[in-house]
Amino acid sequence: MLLAIDVGNTNTVFGIHDGETWVNQWRSATDATKTADDHAAWLWRLADMYGMELKRIKGCVISTVVPQAQFNFRNLARRYLNLEPLFIGDPSLKTGVEVRIHRPEQVGADRIVSALGAHMTYSGNLIVIDSGTATTFDVVAEDGGFEGGIISPGINLSMRALHDAAAQLPRIAIQKPAQVIGQDTISAMQSGVFWGYIDLIDGLVTRIKAEYGKPMKVVATGGVASLFEGASETIDYYDQDITIRGLLEIYKRNS
Numbered sequence: 001m002l003l004a005i006d007v008g009n010t011n012t013v014f015g016i017h018d019g020e021t022w023v024n025q026w027r028s029a030t031d032a033t034k035t036a037d038d039h040a041a042w043l044w045r046l047a048d049m050y051g052m053e054l055k056r057i058k059g060c061v062i063s064t065v066v067p068q069a070q071f072n073f074r075n076l077a078r079r080y081l082n083l084e085p086l087f088i089g090d091p092s093l094k095t096g097v098e099v100r101i102h103r104p105e106q107v108g109a110d111r112i113v114s115a116l117g118a119h120m121t122y123s124g125n126l127i128v129i130d131s132g133t134a135t136t137f138d139v140v141a142e143d144g145g146f147e148g149g150i151i152s153p154g155i156n157l158s159m160r161a162l163h164d165a166a167a168q169l170p171r172i173a174i175q176k177p178a179q180v181i182g183q184d185t186i187s188a189m190q191s192g193v194f195w196g197y198i199d200l201i202d203g204l205v206t207r208i209k210a211e212y213g214k215p216m217k218v219v220a221t222g223g224v225a226s227l228f229e230g231a232s233e234t235i236d237y238y239d240q241d242i243t244i245r246g247l248l249e250i251y252k253r254n255s
Helices: 036-049 067-080 109-121 155-165 185-212 242-254
Strands: 002-007 011-017 022-029 059-064 125-131 134-140 146-153 216-221
Touching: 002 067, 002 242, 011 242, 022 036, 036 067, 059 067, 059 109, 059 242, 109 125, 109 134, 109 146, 109 216, 109 242, 125 185, 134 185, 146 155, 146 185, 155 185, 185 216, 216 242
Parallel strands: 002 059, 125 216
Antiparallel strands: 002 011, 011 022, 125 134, 134 146
């Protein structure tokens, strides 16, 4: 079995693959101060709930955009699984993704993995939208090459900034409002953030397509992508498994 770990700025996803399918996926809040022991205790309790034996894990692949967390996740694999993990970003690792931008070393591991996962699933030229702490728009060529993209603040980050910077604005949950014109402070904030992000997505996708000049499919992933389903006019597919699918493919190419 394979343990795939995707460490984002906000959430960390753990996926277990048995060689044929993903048998379990679990999500926790990312905390760089958690030790290998903390991760192991949490992971073993969940595995026990599902009747799984983690000692059957024979491989581990990790993607992280939080450098401070790398030490503890490496120790998790070494001490509790008795194996050496593969880290995305290691120069010796083969991803199969050609990065065609001016500074390839600046592309985050999560973006490379998502580009590969999307390319393995969908044909043609792609725009991969990942909605997390940041909202990224990545262009993946028909042959799988990474050709650049856009980074904008994430929807949760924007909502938190409103609360932190304005004394009279409360911290609220993100949800689709009943109408565009808010009738109170909360509905006005929800409308501004939700519909503002829908127009951000649709507007940037339209600009990317116009500049790229070729037909493109749009795939959305990430923790809050499902909020946009049915509201965006440009997103073709919603797929939460792009990243771990990419991790699995990279593991296969390097194992």
